[in-house]
Amino acid sequence: MPLLPFDNFRIDSALTAAEVHNALAAAVEPRKRFRLSRGQCPFEGELGIDSFTLTRIINYRNSFIPRIRGRIITTSSGSTVEGTMSLHPAVLWFMSFWFGLLILFGGGIWVSMLAKGVWQPMGLVPLGMFAFGWTLTSGAFTLEARKARALLTSLLAPGQTPTLTAHTAPTPTR
Known part of the structure; x- marks a missing residue:
């Protein structure tokens, strides 16, 4: 188990890469410095053609909320989204x-x-x-990582049950 939490994830989707991009575009709004309301979308961040950097929009403060970086990969059966959830650099x-x-x-x-x-x-x-620092960091991060993964899975692979594990080993590349 790592000292500081992170989570590598992979979501296999029957959607094409373009459909995954469109689903993410509908669920992501631009990052705002100060947020007074919850927002219309579940995530905020930047979305590229085949990559993204997101944070879940929450209506409370949590310094340990995961920053989600990922990429969209075209496969023969649709697409795969691979990414990493990690703490903010500060x-x-x-x-x-x-x-x-x-x-x-x-x-x-x-x-x-x-x-x-x-x-x-x-x-x-x-x-x-x-022990206090590790428990606080890991607990708050893991709670938010599970919520973010469940949201991403429901958006990109409807009907698929998300694997809710944090502190996973890096995903092998193919």
């Missing part, structure tokens, strides 16, 4: 900094305790902070 940077400091200072505390041969409850504080 959130990635902050959480990496947070975990790095906890490892640095927590490791220092543990090395000091081991060198002195004395256990102190203070040694559990960095461990608790690490």
Whole structure:
């Protein structure tokens, strides 16, 4: 399980690449800096000819909402959408900094305790902070990734049940 969450996904669709593009175009509105209302579409972002960058539109704050990057691939049976859900770069940077400091200072505390041969409850504080940061990040991300994947699957492959797993291994390329 990775320290910081991500999700690689693949949606096989009977729709052609053009139909997938049109379905996404109908479900995506331009990104807005400040959003006062929920919006008309479930996603906001940019849509290229065969690629996209999306974020689900929510009416609450969640810094851990996945950024969805994907591409549309034409196949003999329709099309395939492959993509990755990851944290916003600023959130990635902050959480990496947070975990790095906890490892640095927590490791220092543990090395000091081991060198002195004395256990102190203070040694559990960095461990608790690490567990809190990981649980908050992974939990909030996974919840939103499941919702986004279910929405994408219902748009692009009607009738198909989405596979709702986060922290998956990279999808092999063919």
